[in-house]
Amino acid sequence: MDNLFLRKVERQVRLPEAARAALGDLARQQIRHVAARQDLVGHDTGPHHAHLILDGWACRYRQFPDGRRAIVALLLPGDLCDPYRVHRIRADHAVGALTALTVARLAPEALDEAARAHPAIEACFRREMLAALALQREWTAGVGRRSAIERLAHLFCELHLRLAAVGLVADATFPMPVTQPDLADALGQTSVHINRTLRELRAAGLIELRGRRLTIRDLPGLKALALFDPAYLYWA
Amino acid sequence: MDNLFLRKVERQVRLPEAARAALGDLARQQIRHVAARQDLVGHDTGPHHAHLILDGWACRYRQFPDGRRAIVALLLPGDLCDPYRVHRIRADHAVGALTALTVARLAPEALDEAARAHPAIEACFRREMLAALALQREWTAGVGRRSAIERLAHLFCELHLRLAAVGLVADATFPMPVTQPDLADALGQTSVHINRTLRELRAAGLIELRGRRLTIRDLPGLKALALFDPAYLYWA
DNA sequence: CGAATGGTTGATGGAACTCAACATCGGTGG
């Protein structure tokens, strides 16, 4: 199977054969498995490798000294994590596995090399960065100005499109392995309130969530509730 | 006067003479003045120019259909706005002037050209992107997990460092031209509550705010309250 | 100089948090 990053990319741009091959090769080096709840990159890690998520879900998060935790991004299969070298002494956040994870570790030198050799790859990396930035802005806007139920609805709309872009949605159903405590940290709430809000969404007939799988029962309704505008999703 | 972007950059890396000259030239083309409350880039603008903020403050914001507004980033003098070409049909957010503004409009072609000719400039652009991303993550974490007073304190710590990096801080005092309604949209609160929180910060002897100028009276105290960790600020 | 915008303060309400208890699930080892 080709990797999902390629699949996502090629929905939008046609890559030259050589570039596709180079990207494919990159993803086949240094496959690593990480257990759920383990960190790929710690808060105190210095400059580190890039990662391509092959399977499973991860998150970027920030741990505060008093124990509070904020999940600032979800990383899904096909996502490319930190394509550009980060020159900081100390990372400003960590990357952790939410589920069991399969990733390709990518050496910064190999990425630089590939980007230099293939302009199309450089363009992909740049697009991934711009996509991450736009996504991050939307998350900021969401926690700032959306209500609890809107935030949850919005996240589900976003996941629906992002997962569809890598072919992981069938019949408006997709994997949703994020626990309620994790959802809470991602949406800036408490797990108790997440639970009540989920109940509301179910009661409204908008979603169904069982056994780590989510089915969207009423997509238009969910989008309307979430004030969802897909303009910020580059790859979807 | 050299532009502030250059000043900020050269605090960290020494640029080759040719690169510095090229960056300087870029910033001297197409100077534009924008009145406060005007948009530089609208929500429905397609691919657009990049901008270098020469003087005044701007913000990225997202306007929701029902009137709510979220300010997702503050753009200060010396900030480079969208160095990389954005290929979206429709922007996912707008850029507006918070004060009267002087900017250099930069043609995407000229930027591409400069980046290709000078690796040091390419590195600068990349760094600016990474800095914007890290900043955006910190804002997401903040609105998600910091209390009202912590958020305000954190913003002031951030502005202190960012403005210091371009030489706009003297005696722990710097310009703070953002109105309380704007602060509210940036921190995900209401202007009424911003007002009360400011009062608290003043009462605690941490800051002084008069006539659009902010003085930090107790920086360690403010940092402690904000759980401030500067790791995310690339240029400061 | 008057109108609009921004700032300040009080009273009241509500969305989301906290605390607490219990149910359920999933994995692990006896």
Place this chain on the structure above:
DNA sequence: CCACCGATGTTGAGTTCCATCAACCATTCG
């Protein structure tokens, strides 16, 4: 295979932080 245990999910009661509503100043700007 089942018993156990920790992690996750669920629900209720009480509380808190921040929003809302509503005035009223202060400032700025046309």
